[in-house]
Amino acid sequence: MYTFSTKIKDLEGSAIRAVLKMAQGKDLITFAGGLPALETLPVDFINKTIDKALTENPGLALQYGVTDGYGVLVERLQEKVKKMGMSLKDNGVMVTSGGQQVIDLVARSILNEGDVVLCELPTFIGGLNVFKSYNAKVIGVPLEQDGIDLEALEKQLKENKVKLLYTIPTFHNPMGTTMSELKRKAILALAHKYDFLIIEDNPYGELRFQGEDVPTMKSLDAEGRVIYAGSFSKILSPGLRVGFAVAPKPVLEKMVVAKQVIDVHTTMLSQIVAAEFLAWDGYDSHIKNCCDLYGKKARLMSECIDKFLPEYITHTNPDGGIFMWCDINKDVDTKELLAKAVDLKVAYIPGYTFMIDTDKPCNSFRLNYSMPTEEDIIEGIKILGEVF
Ligand SMILES: Cc1ncc(COP(=O)(O)O)c(C=O)c1O
Known part of the structure; x- marks a missing residue:
């Protein structure tokens, strides 16, 4: 049946x-x-923020919002990603329902059945299942302690017309490892040579407890090949479901249309909490x-x-x-x-x-x-x- x-x-x-x-x-x-x-x-911060939002501006908190995100949150995210070295000249920012949704919106916007997607092995199952659900051909590339095995990557790039690479370069799930700056740059050079796009999935990036910061791939991306997925899940609350994308403007436009189809917009109350969180003096x-x-x-x-x-x-x-x-x-x-x-x-x-x-x-x-x-x-x- x-x-x-x-x-x-x-x-x-x-x-x-x-x-x-x-x-x-x-x-x-x-x-x-x-x-x-x-x-x-x-909890206290979230409680007070929601209380204030519902008391002072119920029309904002409880009515429909726009698909690309609550304006104040988008502005604060723009400031945040600029501080991280990302250029907003040719890129835009949108709010999503978790970082997971960024992966889905990218796949929905650029993948056709049978398109080749490379991902790290091991990798985050939530990413893998998105690509599988669009009937992409998913191929794994082994991960080393300092990031993707570049030789294995180039071998796959020579053998396949690759459309997209999915990577979690910082504090990897499941490995916990971080890709070196050298490898990040080498992968961007390969993206230029073999003409593919990259999803940089970074939900853990702010949770560094030792060692030196490594620049995000998006901040090293001069050609508009990287789509960055950020998330509030691991620093604020996973249940609020707020993430964001930084993507080249033409890609972002399509992602916004795709999001309209999925959930119209991310919950306004959650977006208000995220916006206030970014401006919180306790951040x-x-x-x-x-x-x-x-x-x-x-x-x-x-x-x-x-x-x-x-x-x-x-x-x-x-x-x-x-x-x-x-x-x-x-x-x-x-x-x-x-x-x-x-x-x-x-x-x-x-x-x-x-x-x-x-x-x-x-x-x-x-x-x-x-x-x-x-x-x-x-x-x-x-x-x-x-x-x-
Ligand atoms: C690597 C990776 N990407 C994305 C996500 C999804 O996070 P979110 O809650 O922001 O959708 C997770 C969650 O565990 C993750 O580990």
Whole structure:
């Protein structure tokens, strides 16, 4: 009775959700999530801002808004991205319902069935599923500690007419790693040589707790090849669903039309909160508190892994963000080991969920350190030591 579209019929829901479901109600220590720590959500600030908006300007907060975004928020985002070195001469800014929607709007605007999209391996499943849902041909390029493997990238570029590259250069999900400036520039040069566009997905960029800033790819983009996806999810609240795009004006125009079709505009109340958040005098100290907390937890997790896990397990050392990636340098499948871990009351995300070929056994796994308490990090990694 129900015949589904070719866009959706072969799409599987995120395996991460399946893991979280398996963990539900089991009183587990979970390293599986991808949420900001509850204590970082600025509840009082949000409460006061919404109260004020509803009292002083209900017509703005509760009526329809324009598709490209609440004017005050757009202006403040323009200031913010200019400070980050992005030029607004040929680029524009629009508000979206989360960074996830930027990926969808770009795909909707530029991809035809069968177009080739390159993505990093491993990568964020939410991005991967967007490209699959538009029936793009998605090809993976391995990720190294300092970013995409350039040789493998150029090989794919020679063999395929690539339309789009999807990358998470800063505090990668799931790897936690950051692409070097050298590689960012090299990829932009390849984009010129082989004529493709780039989505720079950067929801974690402000959560740096150590090391030096690396310029965004968008700020290095002189040709209008990069579409930047930003998000308030990890610094303000994921539930408010506010993100933004910085894109070349002709691309942005099409994205705005595409957004009209999807959800008309992002919730006005959420946009007002985001706009006030950017102007909040507590903004800098709020971000610093988030970074301090995650830095402390990341260092603790790293110490615990070195202490409690066998030496054949290696891990990345993130300078920011909320994830760490571990490789078990043995012939094991972390998907199979997960059941044992859950029995012992710990959950992680097996690496296969971040791959294009999800049937292939994978000896890696992702750990999140923003959500668990420090006690849980110590206890949980000890238990993983037993599992492995
Ligand atoms: C790499 C990456 N991109 C995009 C998103 C989506 O974020 P948002 O909540 O802004 O839609 C996430 C969320 O976890 C992510 O990890």
